[in-house]
Amino acid sequence: MGLEIESRPSELPHIQRVWRSRSGEAGQMVSxxxxxxxxxxxxxQGVVRAxxxxxxxxxSLAEVPADAEFFGISFAPGTSMPHIPVSRLVGGTASIPDVTRRSVWLKGSAWHVPNYDNAEAFVRRMVRExxxxLDPVVPAVLAGASPDVTDRTLQRRFVAATGLTQGAIRQIDRARQAAVLxxxxxxxxxxxxxLGYFDQPHLARSLKKYIGLTATQLGARDGTPPLSLLYKT
Known part of the structure; x- marks a missing residue:
């Protein structure tokens, strides 16, 4: 199965990555x-969804439809939608109805569908509306800062803004770094x-859980399903 993926960083603190991809034949990828x-x-086939x-x-393994084009905005940890708690979305999706090539309905009004080049303008409007x-404490702590709040308060803010604990986010990010290396x-x-793993079995368990492939499979590439977006942070 062919799956071409292109991505770029963003200057907006709300966006971690902007990406687009195109699939060939139907198949599976490792998400x-x-x-x-x-x-x-x-x-x-001419039908647009969001x-x-x-x-x-x-x-996990994810199904990839044939001959489809995708575009996505990956939001930075700490960015959330107040009207949809992130905790409800962990491990799941929420479909957006009434999407066409030109418009998508958000907050009761029609918006132009964004693309790879104007994602920032779209997100700026989302912020204004x-x-x-964005909870600034989350990216600050992930960058190494030590805010003047209790550990309990910090954990509560992480879960509210990301749906995950601080420890889980760090483990996922470390596994991503390991896979890239x-x-x-x-x-x-x-x-x-x-990266501070205890030993190779610890690394192996982390890769299997968070990346879905072993170190040998990552190094070989051939004969394994394609991966979803993997990049240097």
Whole structure:
């Protein structure tokens, strides 16, 4: 199965990544664990659909339709939709009805469907309209800051803004880093030391849970299902 994926970072703090892809034949891909939610549009046989995809705590196999085009906005951890608690979306999706090539209905009005090049303008409007919000404590802590709040308050804010605990987000992100390094040719034993795993079995369990492939499969690539978006953070 062919699956071409292109992605780019964004200057907006609300966006972690903007991506697009195209599928060939129908098949399956490994959907790796993600600590963020996404707004995704796709078109197949002239029919346009849209959905909000929640964070994924583990890797899983996902069906990929044939001859389809996809576009997605991956929102940064800490960005949430006040009217749809992220906790409800973990491991699930919410379909958006009444989508066409030109418009999508959000908050009771028609919006132009965004694309790969104007995603930032679309999200800026979402921010102005109060559809998305950002808890600045979440990205600050993930970047190493130590806010003046209790651990209990911090954990509550993480779960409210991301649907996941701080520990779960860090484990998912570390597994992603490990997968990228292994794909770049770094030996598994070196990844253990670079990223602070206890030993190679610890790394192996993390990769299997969050990436869905072993270190050997990541290094070989051939003969394994394609991965969903994997990139350097």
């Amino acid at each position: 790796i664990a993600t600590s963020h939610w996404e707004l995704v549009f796709w078109e197949q 959905a909000v995809l929640g964070p994924e705590g583990t890797a 109060g559809i998305v919000d 292994i794909r770049e040719g770094v030996a598994a034993q070196d990844v253990v030391h670079l």
